Amino acid sequence: MQPVLDNLDLFVDGFLRSLSIAALAAVGSLLLGTLIAIFRVGPIPVLNRLGAGYVTLIRNTPLTVLLFMIAFGIPALGINTSFYNFGVAGLIIYTAAFVCEAERSGINSVATGQAEAARAIGLRFTQSLSLVVLPQAFRAVVPPLGNVLIAMAKNSAVVGAIGVGGDLFSVYGRLTSAQGYPPLPILTGMAIGFLCITLPAAGLLALTERRLEVAR
Numbered sequence: 001m002q003p004v005l006d007n008l009d010l011f012v013d014g015f016l017r018s019l020s021i022a023a024l025a026a027v028g029s030l031l032l033g034t035l036i037a038i039f040r041v042g043p044i045p046v047l048n049r050l051g052a053g054y055v056t057l058i059r060n061t062p063l064t065v066l067l068f069m070i071a072f073g074i075p076a077l078g079i080n081t082s083f084y085n086f087g088v089a090g091l092i093i094y095t096a097a098f099v100c101e102a103e104r105s106g107i108n109s110v111a112t113g114q115a116e117a118a119r120a121i122g123l124r125f126t127q128s129l130s131l132v133v134l135p136q137a138f139r140a141v142v143p144p145l146g147n148v149l150i151a152m153a154k155n156s157a158v159v160g161a162i163g164v165g166g167d168l169f170s171v172y173g174r175l176t177s178a179q180g181y182p183p184l185p186i187l188t189g190m191a192i193g194f195l196c197i198t199l200p201a202a203g204l205l206a207l208t209e210r211r212l213e214v215a216r
Contacts, residue, residue, distance in 0.1 A: 004189035007175060014168040015193040018160075021088055021167065022153040022197055028092035029152060033099025034134075040100065041107050043125060051100065058097035063158055066090050071162040087159035095152040102148055106141035107133055146205035153197050157190075168193045 004011060039051030058066070067090040071083055110133050118128035138145075160169020168190045175181040 001185055001188065004185055004192075007171075007181075010171050010174070011168070011189050011193060013166060014171040014190075015196060017164075017167040018156055018169075018193065019197055021084070021091065021156045021159055021164070024088050025091040025095060025152055025156065026149050028088070029095035029099050029149075032092060032096035034103060036096060036100040037103040037107065038129060040104050041129075055097045055100055058094060059101075061094075063090075063094050063155055064161065066094055067159060067162050083163045083165065087162055087164045090162075091152060091156060091159055094155070095148065098148045098151075099145065102141045102144040103137060105144070106137035106139075109140045110136045142205065142209050146201070146208070150198050150201050150205070153201060154194060157194065 036051045036054055039047040040055070042048065067087065070090040070093075071086040074086065107129075114132055114136065118132045123131065156167075157169055160167045164170065172183075172186050172190055175186050176183050
């Protein structure tokens with residue numbers, strides 16, 4: 001582990017960079033995934049088909065292919081930004097499909113009588129969904145949604161393959177290729193860095209589950 005200790009500052013910077021990618025992607029995928037889930041359960045057929053098509057297409061596209069399409073295909077259309085932004089956007093687009101399905105399963109688990117009661121007292125669809133259905137659905141989807149977000153945090157390592165720079169993936173390339181360090185200790189340092197992201201996330205998920213069980 002001496003190579004890790006000798007380059008601890010690089011690993012700390014890489015950890016913070018990877019953490020920022022995971023955090024931004026988590027927020028973005030939750031927002032986009034919730035919107036698509038609303039499309040899928042809503043009463044507008046066009047939006048139903050749009051949401052179903054999005055989920056089918058993205059879930060059956062490998063993340064690496066999607067990232068490279070975004071990072072190297074979009075600039076060909078004249079849209080240019082940093083690889084960091086492209087990587088975060090690709091991770092959001094990919095993860096949102098899985099967030100959508102997790103939330104849709106939770107929405108479908110809410111008794112239909114709840115929505116019918118909301119309509120009976122005069123609530124519109126959006127009000128019924130936001131005030132009655134979604135709060136109950138989110139309690140049911142905490143475990144699967146948490147698993148999706150933890151997987152997304154690990155998938156942030158793949159984002160480094162498109163040349164984001166400064167993340168844990170790039171630290172590996174810099175130390176093994178440019179400076180000739182042996183791969184095993186560097187990979188071990190990377191694994192520890194990602195564990196520092198995923199283990200606290202798993203603990204927060206478990207705590208959230210216990211609190212919601214008490215609330216029920």
